[in-house]
Amino acid sequence: MESINHLKGYGKVNPETLANPEPPKPQKRISSAVAISAVICLTLVITLAIAALIHESTTESPDESQPQSLSNSAESTIKTVCNVTRYPDSCFRSISTLNRSPNPDPEAIFKLSLEISAAELSRLLALFKTVNSDPATQDCVSQLEEAISRVNDSASAMRVDPGEKALTGDKVKDIQTWISSAVTDQETCLDGLEEMGSTAVEAVKSEMNKSKEYSSNSLAIVANFKGILDKFNIPLH
Numbered sequence: 001m002e003s004i005n006h007l008k009g010y011g012k013v014n015p016e017t018l019a020n021p022e023p024p025k026p027q028k029r030i031s032s033a034v035a036i037s038a039v040i041c042l043t044l045v046i047t048l049a050i051a052a053l054i055h056e057s058t059t060e061s062p063d064e065s066q067p068q069s070l071s072n073s074a075e076s077t078i079k080t081v082c083n084v085t086r087y088p089d090s091c092f093r094s095i096s097t098l099n100r101s102p103n104p105d106p107e108a109i110f111k112l113s114l115e116i117s118a119a120e121l122s123r124l125l126a127l128f129k130t131v132n133s134d135p136a137t138q139d140c141v142s143q144l145e146e147a148i149s150r151v152n153d154s155a156s157a158m159r160v161d162p163g164e165k166a167l168t169g170d171k172v173k174d175i176q177t178w179i180s181s182a183v184t185d186q187e188t189c190l191d192g193l194e195e196m197g198s199t200a201v202e203a204v205k206s207e208m209n210k211s212k213e214y215s216s217n218s219l220a221i222v223a224n225f226k227g228i229l230d231k232f233n234i235p236l237h
Contacts, residue, residue, distance in 0.1 A: 073103050081109045081228055085220040087213045094214065106228050107167055110221050111158055117182070117214040118151045124211050137200065140189035147185035147215070150178040154218075168237045172225050179219045186212055 078099065082091035094116045095109055104112075125144040128137050154175040158167065167175075186208060193201045221228070226236050 074099060074101065077104055077106070077232075078109055080231060081106050081221060082217070084224040084228060085217040087217055090210075090213045091217040091221075094217075106221075106225070106232060106234070107158075110167075110218070110225070111155070113214070113218040113221055114151055114155045114158075117179075117211070117218050118148060118155065120211040120214050121148045121151060121182070124207060127207060135196075137193075137198075137204075139192045140204070143185040143189040143192075147182035150182040150185070151215070151218070154178045154222075167225065172222060172236070176219065176222045179215060179222060183212070183215045183219055186215065 075096070078092055078095050079088075082088045082095065085091045091113070095112045098112050098115065099109070101108060121144055125141065125148065128141050128144060157171050157175055190201070190205060190208065193204055198204075229236050
């Protein structure tokens with residue numbers, strides 16, 4: 001019986017509710033309508049903006065695509081400079097990674113090659129200093145320090161006042177001598193390890209591959225710098 005009486009309770013209307021019915025809430029309906037209108041307007045604006053962008057991209061003039069042509073110009077210039085080296089692929093990859101100019105000149109590219117050489121030599125030196133307990137590597141430390149000094153001297157020689165040309169005929173000769181010494185320093189390191197019968201020779205050769213390539217690239221660029229400038233119709237001062 002209780003269950004039946006309980007069920008009978010459903011469907012009954014509370015007299016208080018009838019006496020005080022809730023008033024309609026038009027405000028919510030108005031707010032919903034405003035929100036829907038706003039969404040429709042925003043969608044329309046976005047659609048028009050996308051359509052405009054598509055139209056602009058499909059009607060772009062040749063002049064507006066200039067940044068791409070400048071990028072191709074930079075790539076072409078770097079390849080022309082690197083083609084005089086013994087390791088052109090290594091030269092191109094390393095310099096392209098650092099280059100930020102859309103139209104670099106050969107002088108700027110050579111500066112980047114010096115930065116790359118110095119950075120790799122510094123990395124190699126730090127590696128040697130971590131294994132300085134091996135007497136066979138002590139000479140290598142001093143040789144690498146000397147090589148870094150020579151490359152830094154070359155970079156310093158190219159720092160000039162605004163408006164001045166960094167490379168002159170005399171500077172080219174000096175820089176060529178310094179970088180040649182840096183290459184020799186690395187070879188001397190390896191020769192010393194072999195003479196001492198160090199077991200680290202092969203490991204050092206492997207670690208030194210990049211530094212030797214980068215130094216060789218810098219040397220080749222400066223050794224052929226006049227010919228490189230001639231290709232771009234730029235005089236050597």
